[in-house]
Amino acid sequence: MCSPHVVALPYPAQGHVIPLLELSQCLVKHGFRVTFVNTEFNHKRVLNALAEKHAIGDQIHLVSIPDGLELDENRNDLGKLSEAMLRVMPGKLEKLIADINLVKDDKVTCLIADGSAAWAIELAEKMKIKRVAFWPPAAGLVALSLRIPKLIDDGIIDKDGTPVKKQMIQLAPGMPSFNSANFVWACIGGSSTREFIFNLMVENNEYLKKAEYMICNSTFDLEPVAFTLVPQLLPIGPLLASSCLGNSAGYFWPEDSTCLKWLGRQAPQSVIYVAFGSFTVFDQTQFQELALGLEITNRPFLWVVRPDITDDANKAYPKGFKERVTARGQMIGWAPQQKVLSHPSIACFLSHCGWNSTVESVSNGVPILCWPYFADQFLNESYICDVWKVGLKFNKNNNGIITREEIKNKVDKVLGEENYKERVLKLKEIALNSVREGGQSNKNFKNFLEWVQE
Structure with a gap:
């Protein structure tokens, strides 16, 4: 057959x-x-x-x-x-x-x-x-x-x-x-x-x-x-x-796997991973505010900056930013995300809340800071913050900007309160149990395979 x-x-x-x-x-x-x-x-x-x-x-x-x-x-x-x-x-x-x-x-x-x-x-x-x-x-x-x-x-x-x-x-x-x-x-x-x-x-x-x-x-x-x-x-x-x-596989941009070596040199649970998927774009004001927010956290960060994330991304950074963060910041074009999120040095994920990113983060026990852009990302943000309580939302100021101070405050909060990490680790176990032998997703998948082969 x-x-x-x-x-x-x-x-x-x-x-x-x-x-x-x-x-x-x-x-x-x-x-x-x-x-x-x-x-x-x-x-x-x-x-x-x-x-x-x-x-x-x-x-x-x-x-x-x-x-x-x-x-x-x-x-x-x-x-x-x-x-x-x-x-x-x-x-x-x-x-x-x-x-x-x-x-x-x-x-x-x-x-x-x-x-x-x-x-x-x-x-x-x-x-x-x-x-x-x-x-x-x-x-x-x-x-x-x-x-x-x-x-x-x-x-x-x-x-x-x-x-x-x-x-x-x-x-x-x-x-x-x-x-x-x-x-x-x-x-x-x-x-x-x-x-x-x-x-x-x-x-x-x-x-x-x-x-x-x-x-x-x-x-x-x-x-x-x-x-x-x-x-x-x-x-x-x-x-x-x-x-x-x-x-x-299936990425639209070549992965920069050199970031994994860099992550290997960082302390356990110390790095902020920042990635916004394939659609999110920023105006220059918000892009620079994000950069300055990451800088004032005084924590190591890995930031995925697609070439099209803002107008002329290479020239959009705040003056002197790259030089100031060179010892603890890495900006790359695209990341092997599942390998990054499973790395022991990752502390939290600043994310656009796409469903793949959400599932990957939860499956690796990583708390999420939510920055939704469009489509289903607001629904996913509500799951993360309101239902599962494994992350935090950002608040915009009167000009619609998420400020550097807001970024620092939410990073400090999600990493400073143990509840977020404890809850996401419980969710990780629940999610992974479902695909293990005898788990509900595993059973559904086996039934599906049998049906296709009938």
Whole structure:
């Protein structure tokens, strides 16, 4: 009998590619073959970042299809990107699968599509292959998305997704509470982008009804209420490369692994790790205030500064900053994040609160300082600070700036009070137990494997 052949389709954003590639590594460990379909633009970035590392096995075949945009168009405009994808990618994906199926003993068994690209579920149904929706974000986001009709009926949002007024929302007792202005679709880009993303989520909800399996990168004990609200969603996480005996891969920028040697020279639990994912950008005022805040903590820090995080990042640092912090500060372009967070010298994580970063931090017992930028990051911030109580929020001043003093105060607080570390270590044990033999995520994953192989 041939090993199962899975086609995996991520939504083309960094936080979606990484966990699906980690799931793919887990599948390969169990004898599957995987064709991993990036957009052409991201495919080149992933290959460039992999370089000669060979972080993925021979059983994962990296391929690409066009996303519908020209090379120089802005792919951070998620509305424009999603619109172009819907025009072009369904036909290209169908042809790709049809071409694979021409090869004897290599037919596609199953399509695993990102929940944000759920149109592919309908395509899988049409092509008579098993169809799975994979959610990289929190289960709480799925619960919010599926609750859209009720939010409209209750007068909380208009039919275009616009919040009727700013108010605190909690889907159920035990769920995060957050401002309606921070609904995932309400804090992305301009009004046209927000409306397009909202309508896309409504359409996705319909496509998802055709999925035979819905799995996600979470664990029941992290979000018990969310899984009660969405019982058809099965947690198989946390998906960490170390759990799959592979290396984390799928990055859009080459990792700077020299930081691991630097971390090795620092005292245990002393370093502030600072990283904001792939989308967050700062104006120069906030960028400089962050730099000065890290400086006045008088603690060692590792800061991931993407080339596009602010205008001309190399020239944006405060005058003399690099020279003053040279003995205890490291600025790099991109980090091997899972290895960084598992390093004994890390004390806390100053994060944009993307779900991957959140899960990785919790799974390594690292408290979090929350600096959300957009989308689901405000929901995750509420989990971290209000539900799990393993981190702290920053407050902005009257000009909308998080000041250097606020940064220092929150760093001192999260590291000075033992409660945060104690709680996150308990959460770490809970999260990792779920993927160990006999844990709930482990059982769900084994059942999933058996179903694909039927």
